[in-house]
Amino acid sequence: MDNIPGIPGIGAKTAVKLLEQYSSVEGLIEHAAELKGKQKERVIEFAEQGLLSKKLATIDLNVPIQFDAKVYELEDFDKNRLTKVFKDLEFRTLARQILGEAQAPPPGRQGTLFGDVEIGTATSKASSAPPAHSVAEKNISNTAHEYHLVDTKEKRAALVELLSKQSSFCFDTETTSVDANQAELVGLSFAFKPHEAWYVPVPAEPAEARSIAQEFKELLENESIEKVAQNIKYDAIVLKWQGVEVKGYYFDTMIAHYLLEPGLRHNMDFLSETYLKYQPVSIKTLIGRKGKNQLSMRDVPLEKVVEYAAEDADITLQLKEHLAPKLKEEGLQQLYDEMEAPLVKTLVDLEFEGIRIDAAFLNKYSVELEKQIAVSQKKIHEKAGVAFNIASPKQVGEVLFDKMKIPYRWRKTKTGQYSTDEEKLSELAKEHQFVADILTFRGLAKLKSTYVDALPRMVNPKTGRIHSSFNQALAATGRLASNNPNLQNIPIRTPEGREVRKAFIPRNEDYLLLAADYSQIELRLIAEISGDQAMLEAFQAGQDIHRATAAKVFGVAYADVSADQRRAAKTVNFSIIYGAGATNLSRQLNLKRTAAKELIDQYFRQYEGLKDYMEKIVEFARKNGFVKTLMGRRRYLRDIDSRNSMARSNAERIAVNTPIQGTAADLIKIAMINIHKAFKAADFKSKMVLQVHDELVFDAHKEELETIKPIIEDKMKNAIPNLKAPILVEMGIGENWLEAH
DNA sequence: TCTGTCACG
């Protein structure tokens, strides 16, 4: 299946008109009459749900597509998202016309949903379309505002005086970097009532900068004044570097919105446009697009920074007014106050702390890997007879399946390439040593580029440590996500990969690394949440859950479970957590579909409570449109009633999985907060330095080890009290992260 | 900038 040649895109204006036309219910119904079967169903579904635009806004995009002047510029036209939705809805012709891309239609499929719409005729029904919803028509030039420049010591003192009298204020920092641990402070802005804000520039000279920050120290550290900000963790870390600890109640607009709408985006521009209908000054107009010509905030003329920075504080304050009542209405206040807000402070300290890396060790390993890669590459090129790029999936596919004529038995990727992922190649590797060599090469190259070479480059020159950032408002389940670098995906499963963990070391010879893991947390929680007696009893008896499962499912004594039986039971246990069906289980276990089905049936006969739970949770989701964790975190499932069976099944799996994954996330978040509090109260030298979903890592002072171990264990086990399922924590200590396991 | 691949829980 080859790609068809690209068809030039139609103009943006025409694109918008097309979209408007298909946004009307009447337009959709009319088209539906001409269609048959599944496509007809789908069109009616869209019509029922309201408008196409609404569909676009809620199902996959989770962002409103706007049919106003903004879109005409195509500047903010989110092509990827739109492509995905069009593909999902099988709007191929429309996609091609609007996005101007070569879509690769599967051969022999029925025609496009709307037939081939001619561009010239697309305007006839535009008038019957509802008015484009007006969005973000306000901006700084048509909205009254008072933004003050605070550029003298006297003015700053007056501002501090004014702010000290408030019970709450909003603030924001301007800096030179997106990395809070590298950023220099450029300015501070403040607001406490809508449409008025203050901007305080900060000079480049470090001592002067610090001195100005200190003028605001008492104010920012005042426990009784609420602090409002968008992504306050960033500002708090920047200020911590200036010797200021931001204290008091945190209202973070980003995190508040994350709890209200976990599936949407939470950046300030989006929030402002959506809820305030106000388009903020774009940072691009100040510092330019990303790239080598991008300016630093320090280089932007002061009068422009004042407008931009003051506006940010102003908008954030207005967003708080909008979001705070909603948190209460939606019953998310307690979750915010007791979990997310305190966690921000925990993460500020954790990220500020960072973790030490043995760069010399990694550099040595890099040289070793380079040698192995060179040998592997030479071997592969010789066998292939051509010097191709083994890191290119495209070239690997061509060499294996065109040149060497190895039979290809799978679906190609959506771009028409041969798929050469690990799963496919492993199968071929049994018969072809050459394919095995390619997998070896890939493994080594990945290890070197992603970890061994990348980590030393991430060392902060100021601290000599790595400061990953933990995103608290990303994963829809409530988990944290680590980036820059991602320290939640450091290898452990293979011996070569595991070496990397030896590079994570204590700060000095007085310290050791301590790792504390929840054991089988998700299975314990599914037992808890479902209340399944058999699984609870297995845990309460202290049994190995996979072995216990195997004994039940295969009808053998606990002691007689074979290694293969345990492995199969383990896979089934996981497949249950993920809501997977027989098809996938059969693939995982290399079984016939019918055998996998039988296995699942037997599983549910043994764990009836689990079966009930899965049915009940899907029913709950259908009734309420969302699911929730033990602590009340919500996730909306907009596809739970979809007529598209794929979208619906997907929503059903999410309904099953999210309460489990999300409750595990809640549990460890509470543990982190309580451990952080206890450590602070006791003024320990030991620090929490990493979280990896079910594991916490500490840079532990040797003399404190025996004191902190029971504290950590207690806070982790009892994060949520009175659970029926026993929670187990395993701890290890070592000279590096690998040894600590 | 997107795609394919692969690292983790």
Next chain:
DNA sequence: ACGTACGTGACAGAA
């Protein structure tokens, strides 16, 4: 007839 395991982030290659 045929689909999909849940949740993430980063890299190299190919446009």
